[in-house]
Amino acid sequence: xxxxxxxxxxxxxxxxxxxxxxxxxxxxxxxxxxxxxxxxxxxxxxxxxxxxxxxxxxxxxxxxxxxxxxxxxxxxxxxxxxxxxxxxxxxxxxxxxxxxxxxxxxxxxxxx
Amino acid sequence: xxxxxxxxxxxxxxxxxxxxxxxxxxxxxxxxxxxxxxxxxxxxxxxxxxxxxxxxxxxxxxxxxxxxxxxxxxxxxxxxxxxxxxxxxxxxxxxxxxxxxxxxxxxxxxx
Numbered sequence: 001x002x003x004x005x006x007x008x009x010x011x012x013x014x015x016x017x018x019x020x021x022x023x024x025x026x027x028x029x030x031x032x033x034x035x036x037x038x039x040x041x042x043x044x045x046x047x048x049x050x051x052x053x054x055x056x057x058x059x060x061x062x063x064x065x066x067x068x069x070x071x072x073x074x075x076x077x078x079x080x081x082x083x084x085x086x087x088x089x090x091x092x093x094x095x096x097x098x099x100x101x102x103x104x105x106x107x108x109x110x111x112x
Numbered sequence: 113x114x115x116x117x118x119x120x121x122x123x124x125x126x127x128x129x130x131x132x133x134x135x136x137x138x139x140x141x142x143x144x145x146x147x148x149x150x151x152x153x154x155x156x157x158x159x160x161x162x163x164x165x166x167x168x169x170x171x172x173x174x175x176x177x178x179x180x181x182x183x184x185x186x187x188x189x190x191x192x193x194x195x196x197x198x199x200x201x202x203x204x205x206x207x208x209x210x211x212x213x214x215x216x217x218x219x220x221x222x223x
Contacts, residue, residue, distance in 0.1 A: 031209070042114070042201055042213035043156070050209070058210060090155050099144055099208050103155030
């Protein structure tokens with residue numbers, strides 16, 4: 001099993017450009033999450049999904065959109081990237097009824 | 113404003129030492145307190161977790177101490193090894209969907 005995978009691993013954008021980050025999991029997990037990690041801030045939840053077709057806002061949702069069309073995939077979109085969105089983005093997933101979240105390897109995004 | 117405050121930011125110990133990382137929280141609704149370990153270039157991985165109805169939990173060389181009245185919890189690493197060098201994050205949640213993380217502690221264990 002690959003676990004949680006993220007695509008791409010690295011990306012550089014210019015201000016105003018858009019992009020989509022893909023998270024995929026092969027563990028049949030119901031719940032999926034997107035976090036951003038910034039120095040001195042720990043991880044902060046952007047959006048999450050409790051099942052296919054459902055999404056909810058986390059702690060820092062502004063400037064991001066998400067979609068969960070398939071159970072195994074969770075997409076994070078930036079419609080108009082800003083330098084403040086320079087960060088490392090992590091996806092995570094877990095089983096319903098279990099607390100452990102499994103994290104992907106991260107995507108390092110730089111917005112110039 | 114972070115709901116979980118973690119200290120210290122960085123910690124250096126000798127091999128065999130016992131590093132201690134502390135966290136404090138405000139929200140008394142939190143009912144699950146995990147610690148995650150992260151190596152450079154990797155995603156965090158669950159190390160150990162505790163619920164507020166117990167005061168201590170041990171798993172191998174890792175121990176969580178929990179003080180509900182003080183709203184504090186800490187991670188102790190017994191007989192630390194160079195392979196334990198990593199960044200450690202405490203976290204807290206009340207529904208496991210809105211997890212609040214501390215800022216992280218970078219631990220270095222010197223041989």
